[in-house]
Amino acid sequence: MRLIALILVPLLGALIASGRVLTARRRVTCLLAAAVVHLALTASLWLVPAEPVLGGWLAGDPLGLVVLSLVSVLFLALAAYSVGYLQVENPRGGRLFVSCLMGFLAAASLVVLSHQMGLMWVGLEATTLSMAPLIFHRHDRRSLEAVWKYLVISSVGIALALLGMFFLATAQVGGGTSGPLMVLEDLVSQAPAMSPAWLKAAFIFLLVGFGTKMGLAPMHTWKPDTYGEAPPLVGALMAGALTSCAFLGIARIVQITTSAGLADFIRPLLIGFGLLSLLVAAVFIVAQSDIKRLLAYSSVEHMGLLVLGLGVGGVGAYGTMLHLINNGLAKGLLFLAVGNVVLATGTSHAPRIHGILRSRPVSGVLLVAGLFAVTGSPPFGLFLSEFTILSGAVRGGHPWVAAAMLLLLAVIFIGMASVILEVAYGESDPALPRVRESAWLTGGPLALAAGVLLLGLYIPPALHSLLARAAASLGGGAP
């Protein structure tokens, strides 16, 4: 029941908000209510695990619960931010905006809870579609261009992923089963009997297809344009939640192929895509002067780290699961802080912004904290998760991968710090007087900053055991 409610509650909210019955204020209340109920249901899954429903098509395994918790927490912070945001920038009443936000939450929950791979694919397609009106919120020429690029590239990715799903079904039919097809648990248990050739083909198409949605290099080209033009909370939702859902798609096929004994085939591919993403991110971050596009390349970097952690295996898989949460929280924090800067100054061109710490002290502090969090500096959580991935690489016998990763992370740190510190420090623009910022615009990012800081200092035992079980299902282990 709770599993179905996790999908239906936001879906119902989206339907209610899409009608004309509610006033703008009530609509936002509806959004907040859906976010709170969703988080409460997610929390209840931590306390009392839910039985699979609908013949095993919906279930809450550790891997799914990690992603679900991240999506749910991030969404509540973003829903609170949207109250403040829609007061500042809201060309058309926000009806479509609010209902698409909730529609995304419903689709993301479907992706996370589906243990039937076809159903999961439907959820991923729905997340892609629900994002389009959110990116197009401003209805101007630049956001039109951004949404066109996003849709063309993502739709090709999702189509290739469907072909990968068909390959997976063919592998399962060839394995000689007579029961229902495409249920995750069956796929994992029957994988050793399946044809390795079809499984490899399925892996490649799903990696490229979901990798496109995730924004792994070289399929990342939609990301800078889309993140550059999308409203701040939409960018945060994409970088934190949408990409995590797409990553879960890759994690599922890793589960299946690992069980089939194909780890030696998939790991070099994962490491290759991971390192390439880090390299592309490093090159473009150094030459970047637009702060929102800077965040997009930072997202490419972190997606690279996620697949790299899976590729090195061992404790790397634990590091990846921890990094998924840390990255989601840090991206939410940084996108919202940058969003406040852009709302205040009207530009995202870094050389024209100075002294944010003086003119907008709270957002300025959040911006600097976000910079250090996202670049993996201690004491923030990303330091811990990146270190775990690094030690996974060393222990897994990939010292050169570890060395390349360290070098690229250092370059990325220098590139990001040089841009963001310029924006934060210095004399403030006289045309930008110091004002008190709305609590709605700072509350969400403050909570996210607290979360990512806490995870750097202390990992609760319940979270540790969940992450360890999720890593075990991916063929890895806990440190």
Added chain:
Amino acid sequence: MSHLDQVLLLTVVLTNFVVLGTTRLSTCIRAIAVQGLLLGVLPLVLHPGAEPGLVALAVGTVLVKAVFLPSFLLWAIREASVRREVEPLIGYITSLLLGAVAVAIAFAVAQRLPLPEQSLALLVPVGLSTVIIGLLVLTTRVKAVTQVVGYVMLENGIYAFGLTLAKRVPLLVELGVLLDVFVGVFVMGIVVFHINREFDSLSSAHLTELKD
């Protein structure tokens, strides 16, 4: 595999080459309409016996791929007054040669992926080559409408491969229809672009304001 389905599948490959070689946009759209029709009747030819699930799949596919999408695209061209030429980034001869390479690659790859059911083996290379040629059209044609044509071909290729599973899991194959939602969004986007006059032309090569 009977004689008729082989003829149908090879005609599907031929329609790919019509799209690659033609200079006229309307010919492209008619070619994918024919392709949709061929793919629509295939499930009945491959699995004779008129099972309700397969008949529904065939009827739905013909309606969507052979009737609705092509007329929607032709309507969009009229509505947005798109110029009738294809405007490729690479020449027609090069396109056709690359198409031939794609078919060769598809057959070579299919050799290494034996189907559990041997009688359907020709679906694999035909599906893969249509996917590759669809991607080729998508990336080498300038106009937004032609890109949509390429996307429909990509989708048709995936559907052709899906037919190997049609008897076992028709529902999974029918999921492909959700990809047509994207096609609908693209076509509406094209029409709305024009109405808003936000772009001078529909060419996505003009979508270059955002660049590093």
